Amino acid sequence: MPSFMRSAIRRRLTCDPAEHVEDWLARRGGNVDLLFQAEQEIIRGALQITASRLIGQNTQKQAGNNELFRGTTSFQEAQADTRRVWDAMHTPAPKARPAKKPRASKKTS
Numbered sequence: 001m002p003s004f005m006r007s008a009i010r011r012r013l014t015c016d017p018a019e020h021v022e023d024w025l026a027r028r029g030g031n032v033d034l035l036f037q038a039e040q041e042i043i044r045g046a047l048q049i050t051a052s053r054l055i056g057q058n059t060q061k062q063a064g065n066n067e068l069f070r071g072t073t074s075f076q077e078a079q080a081d082t083r084r085v086w087d088a089m090h091t092p093a094p095k096a097r098p099a100k101k102p103r104a105s106k107k108t109s
Contacts, residue, residue, distance in 0.1 A: 034078040041071030 045068030052061035
């Protein structure tokens with residue numbers, strides 16, 4: 001195996017994947033904190049629903065449903081923001097159209 005491949009594999013195996021995700025999102029204009037908070041809210045809601053179902057607490061189950069819904073909504077909004085920033089960064093500026101030449105008028109006699 002060539003040395004450049006060995007070094008690339010070694011770097012890949014010794015790095016933190018979360019670091020790469022944060023770098024990737026930051027380069028694309030994503031708000032890492034909003035996505036992380038939304039993800040945590042989704043997880044908390046799902047865990048609360050599961051625990052509530054196990055012990056039969058319907059009120060707490062509904063609270064978990066609400067938290068799960070808020071988390072998914074927040075996540076979708078953060079994704080939309082990331083997409084807007086990405087599009088703004090990578091959409092080329094519109095090209096200026098050349099001015100139209102005036103048409104020569106036809107004279108009829």
